[in-house]
Amino acid sequence: MLEVFKALADSCRLRLVAVLFAGEFTVQELTSALNMGQSRFSRHLKILTEAGILSVKHQGTWSYYRAEGVSPFFFLIRGAVKRGVEKLPERAADLAAVAAVLEERRRKSKAFFDRHAQQWDDLARTLLSLPDYRDLMLSLVPECKSIVEIGLGTGGLLSDLTAKADKVIGVDHSQAMLDEARRRLAQTGIAGIDLRLGEMTHLPLPDSSVDCAVINMVLHHAADPQAVLAEIRRVLVPGGVLVLADLSRHDREWVRERLADQWLGFEKNELEVWLADAGFADVKCGRVTGTLQNEIVLVLRAA
Numbered sequence: 001m002l003e004v005f006k007a008l009a010d011s012c013r014l015r016l017v018a019v020l021f022a023g024e025f026t027v028q029e030l031t032s033a034l035n036m037g038q039s040r041f042s043r044h045l046k047i048l049t050e051a052g053i054l055s056v057k058h059q060g061t062w063s064y065y066r067a068e069g070v071s072p073f074f075f076l077i078r079g080a081v082k083r084g085v086e087k088l089p090e091r092a093a094d095l096a097a098v099a100a101v102l103e104e105r106r107r108k109s110k111a112f113f114d115r116h117a118q119q120w121d122d123l124a125r126t127l128l129s130l131p132d133y134r135d136l137m138l139s140l141v142p143e144c145k146s147i148v149e150i151g152l153g154t155g156g157l158l159s160d161l162t163a164k165a166d167k168v169i170g171v172d173h174s175q176a177m178l179d180e181a182r183r184r185l186a187q188t189g190i191a192g193i194d195l196r197l198g199e200m201t202h203l204p205l206p207d208s209s210v211d212c213a214v215i216n217m218v219l220h221h222a223a224d225p226q227a228v229l230a231e232i233r234r235v236l237v238p239g240g241v242l243v244l245a246d247l248s249r250h251d252r253e254w255v256r257e258r259l260a261d262q263w264l265g266f267e268k269n270e271l272e273v274w275l276a277d278a279g280f281a282d283v284k285c286g287r288v289t290g291t292l293q294n295e296i297v298l299v300l301r302a303a
Contacts, residue, residue, distance in 0.1 A: 001073045007051035008081070012036065013044050015094055017053060018085035020067040022098050023224050027063065033097035059264040060253035105223035105262060106199065110173050112260035117176035121154055127258055130217075131290030133245055133297040137216065138164075140243045140301040144211035148235065150200055150228075151218030155181030159190050161214065169194045169210065171203055200228040205235040212241045219246045220263040229278040241303045242280065244271070248287065248296035268298055275302045 008014060015034060019025065025033070031041050045065060048054040052071025057064045067078075074081075085091065116123055134157075141147065141164050149157060152170035154177060161168045170193060172178050178195050185193060198204035200215075200222055213232045222228045232242055247265035255261040268285050275283050280302035288297040 003051045004053060004071055004074050004077075007047050007053055010044070011088070012040075013048055014085055015088060015090055016041075016044055017048065017067050017081065018088060018091065019094055019098055020054060020065055021082055021085070022095075023102075023226060024057065024064040024066045025098075025101065027065070029101045030065070033101050034094065035097075059249075060251055060256075102223045106173070109221055109223065109260050109262065113172075113174035114176040117154070117174060117180045120177070120180075121156065124217075124259060128252075128255065128295060129290075129293050130297055131288045131294040133288040133299055136286065136288060137214075137243060137245045137299050140241075140299065141214060142212055142241055144241075146210045147212045147214060148203070148205060148210045150203065150213060150215045150232065151221065152181055152195070153177055153218075155184055155193075155195075157214065157216055158185065158193050159188065162190065162193065165212065167194070168192075169196060169205070171196050171198045171200075171205075173197070173199050201231050203231055203235050207234055208237045208240075210235055210240065211237055212243065214243045216245050217247070219244065220261050220265060223262060225263065225266075226274050226277065229274050229280075233279045239303060241301060242275075244298075244300045244302070246271075246298055248298050250295055252295075265295070266298065271298065271300060275300070 016030065019030065019033060027038065027041065027045065031038050045054065049056060049069065052069040053074050054065050054067060055069045113120065138160055141161065144165050146167040146169070147161050147165040148169040148171060149161060150171050152158060152172050155170060158168060158170055170181060175197055178197060182195055196204045201224060213236055219225050219228060236242065249265040249267050251264065255264065272283050272285065283300060283302045285298060285300045288299060
């Protein structure tokens with residue numbers, strides 16, 4: 001208890017904890033957002049981590065911090081601290097700086113996909129080998145009235161989804177990707193799919209409007225994965241189903257530059273916690289492995 005109080009008894013560290021309530025950030029992002037020198041900043045991070053207030057997740061050469069440490073006492077007072085830091089005089093400026101960091105993540109991702117839309121399938125398939133998980137993922141998609149695919153890319157999954165639902169909606173933040181998906185659908189003669197431009201954290205859908213959401217190999221491109229899962233919960237009807245496929249945690253650092261990955265995959269328990277926080281109560285997760293050259297794929301169904 002004393003260690004937690006000592007760690008929190010500093011205005012800079014309180015600002016840091018307040019920012020990390022909003023998500024995971026690297027040292028570089030935090031330094032930029034809070035406009036502090038890195039040596040001073042590293043000391044604050046060390047104190048907060050050793051007190052069990054912060055946790056750190058290493059992904060390749062990057063380290064992500066968040067306000068979710070191992071201290072039982074901090075867990076008990078977390079709600080009060082979260083409410084208290086809203087009154088910090090720097091709070092508005094810090095929130096604006098955090099929004100700028102997330103926007104920069106989104107901007108880089110969008111620019112990459114706009115640039116590589118026509119070559120995306122070949123690029124991803126050539127650079128990153130995956131086991132055959134598609135049939136398992138589709139088997140978890142229920143037959144229903146409406147399905148939204150989030151981050152549809154070039155639309156390779158849409159034709160399979162039309163066999164599952166009366167209405168299929170595809171959402172992507174890249175206009176170039178939507179144009180490529182529309183072109184490919186026209187070539188195959190598939191019509192009636194509603195393609196929409198939109199961000200994963202601001203889906204162009206009303207509350208409780210779709211029965212099922214599918215997000216296939218997309219979450220690791222998200223600037224804020226937890227916000228994406230919360231947004232999916234918003235648009236699903238009560239009892240609606242989310243089917244998610246993504247990479248298990250790996251160490252291929254080069255995917256950040258060559259495939260615009262924000263995250264080097266995820267841990268199973270990490271996704272389960274995030275889904276529970278987003279309001280999903282029934283989560284089932286499977287792992288698909290292939291050869292030694294394949295990455296492990298996590299396939300989840302949540303309701």
